[in-house]
Amino acid sequence: MRKPRDYDSELKALELKARQxxxxxxxxxxxxxxxxxxxxxxxEELAGALLAAVTTHDHAMKEAWRKRGAGFFSGGRPGAGDSAGREPGGAASGAGSTPPPSSEPGAA
Known part of the structure; x- marks a missing residue:
């Protein structure tokens, strides 16, 4: 004879996995x-940028964003310094990245 399945425990396990x-x-x-x-x-700026990305219908722009994202994840461009020469917003991003390295040596 087969052992009856415990659907309740299986459902709870799936719900837990979904939450995780x-x-x-x-x-x-x-x-x-x-x-x-x-x-x-x-x-507000971050939400606006994400909304613009979601609502754009320019496939060439989306492809350019995809390539930049792939480059970021591949490790080819680990810091914001590499993008600073290509985009004016990169310099501000690099300035925002400067405080964490200086705080690390102070913490060590």
Missing amino acids: LKSRRQSQLGELVIATGADALTS
Whole structure:
């Protein structure tokens, strides 16, 4: 004879896994914001940039963003300094990245 399945415990396990995945997703999004230097932006600026990215229909622009993102994740451009020469906003992002390195030696 087969052992009856415990659907309630399976459902609870799936709900727990879904909560863990959602939590990890939120954490990774926060890490991404910090890693890119976007934490130097105000909430309104960041929300506006994300809304513009979501609502744009310019496929060439989206492809350029995808390539920059792929370059960021591949490690080819670890810092904001590499993008500073290509985009005026890069210098402000680099300035926002400067305080954490200076605080690290002081903390050590």
